[in-house]
Amino acid sequence: MTFKVTLLSLCLCLVHSPIFAQSSNWKKNLKTANQLYSKGKFAEAADFYVEVYKQNGKSDNYLAKAAQCYEKARNYNQSAKFYEQLVSNSQYPLAGLKYAQALKQSGNYLDAIPAFKHFLVNYQGTDSKNFVKLVKNEVEGCEMALSNKKVSPSALEVQHLSSNINTMNNEYAPLPFNDAVLYFSSEVDKYSKIYRSQYHSGEWTKAVLPTFPEFETMHVGHGTFTPDNKRFYFTVCHGETFDVVEAPCDIHVTVLNEGAWSKPKKLRDYVKLEGSTATQPFVIHDGETEVLYFSSDRKGGQGGMDIWYMTRHIDSPEYDFTLPRNAGKKINTPGDEISPFYETESSTLYFSSNGHASLGGFDIFQAGGSMDKFSKPVNLNQPLNSSADDYYYIKNTSLNGGFFVSNRKSGNEKVTTDHDDIFSFSTPEERLMVEGNVYDKSNNSIVTDVQILLYELVGNGQKKRLLQSIIANNGTYQFVLMPERQFQIEAIKEGFETAGFNFDTFEADVDKDYGRSIYLQSDASDFAMSKPDAFSERTSTASIDKVINSKPEVKEDNLFETPRRKSETPKATASTGTYINSYYNGMEVLTTAPKLDGVYYKVQISTATTFDEYNRMFDNIRDLGNLQTESISAKNWTRILLAEYYSLSDARQVMDDSRANGFPQAFVVKYRNGKRLN
16 A cells, blocks of 8 residues: 655645635635635645634534645644544544644654554554554654654754745755755745855855746756766656646756757656656766666555666767666655665765654655665654655765755744755764774775664663664775764675674764774675675685686576677687786786677676676576676686677666666676777
8 A cells, every 4th residue: 555645745835825815604715725725725725624614513524624734734733633633533544643643743752652553553444454564663753753852962963044045935956066056946936946056155145047948837846967067857847736746747858068058858758657757866977877866656666756766878879768677675665755865975875755764754864775776774863854854865065064855943944844945964073983994804905895884772782773874885984973872883795794893972072083993704605796896805715717717518508698689790709718908917817708809898797706607696687698707816806797799789788787687886898809908
């Protein structure tokens, strides 16, 4: 069952400014309420439904309408007030759940917990099992929030941006172009548009409209530049009102040509399927591959809005993306996952969800990994998350702070929760830090692409709570700490035994180095793989020579043999041998591959210190080509490749397929007359 939450109405103008005067005639008031509802003016509609309820015999039907409107308007206190009156009415079986959720989002966690449990015990629907996990998540979020209130404040500083950017309408989708330029989306006019502000003399200047194509009667937002600033992806949504969960949105792109941006074009139809939406794109470059993450409720997901991704080679035609793929069950839930942001420096996906345990409605989460291979998401907690809705997390270009969006209250500047504003966050210069490197114990070399987990030890160290999880590409970890706590750090890498250490910050000192070097012991029982060209130099536990020097046994049902692609032409072959690789200082390369004449291509999927051709990790790519190896014995590592392809387009397609099937670092290599070209 899909538990869609309608709280994320980013476009609704919810300021109380009565358009119609209430009448003494309940039918006129009802007509006005229905008109306001149809226009998305839920706050005003709620007031009229309340008046109709009072005038027309206090029918619970109008009470329910008012409760629903207050919920859509994100007026949590009023929503809780009216849903509470419907809890015992069997005609509204989900009122108890709505009541508990409204209590939670108003920050009343102590009352919300028993309200959730009461709903689950008393709900009589045939789908009651579907609500067990939902209620468990909600209660876990309440308990997490209460626990957070007992600890010391976070090192992060959160600030509500000024009226030069924020208005009484919705502002969302911040996009820092650099530390001094911020793009964002706003509904200050009738239709959402993209605005630009500069940081000058300690504050953000009044937002202005940059030069950008006009889209009549359409909402424009959610912009993202490619890292080379040659493309700009953004969302265009149709309709008078704009709801990122419900509105029919398409992703568009404009390309920089000779100093001018091209006329925007919609991405291909397979990006937004009929009856679905595709929105909130975020783009990165991974080597020669462009990866576009976005949010969609297209079929094939986990339910509600999910995070999806698609890829293209940087040099491929303008709209030549692969078919969208789901980011997986660890990220996506039966609820809604939205506003993806991917930080390449730490290989971390940030997104918001109301399907994972949260402090309010939508919370911000992080998960290490890429594409559809991620670690378990971690809630970023307070002060980034609150009892309200929090989303659109993004870091600035210096990575020492960033922005997010929330409908939370903020002092005298923002006194209601009925609209979204942009907030900034930063880390104070003086802060507690833990940092260090991860080494291979056998040879003291840096271990790359290692997962580092930071836990808080609670209950006198009897339990631990995961705070952050990162992938350290260069073998270096760094975390900001909070004072007066106990922590544990663990380093995990396939092929090694897990290692780490415990420490505390009870005697907080910003000058103290809390970090340690972590040394990983090789686990000879595992088959360890690393990303291409991030080579491990530890001693192999298997005989590479046996694999390299033996020819594969040819059988009629050989799993590694595939028909030639239609672009291939037979080449003259020679026996297996060696060649000199000049890129690695003339080191000799031993290869299992026959020497072919002419130019052709292979796809390197990984490197390893050991290789087992029957390992199940290769099952998903066996039909893409022949598995081959190349070994540089002086370095004690082996390249693992798929071969051979006689057109670059074929090789790139195999590269994309390999990345989508568990080898995210696959890349194309060119050969001539049996020799690898760098």
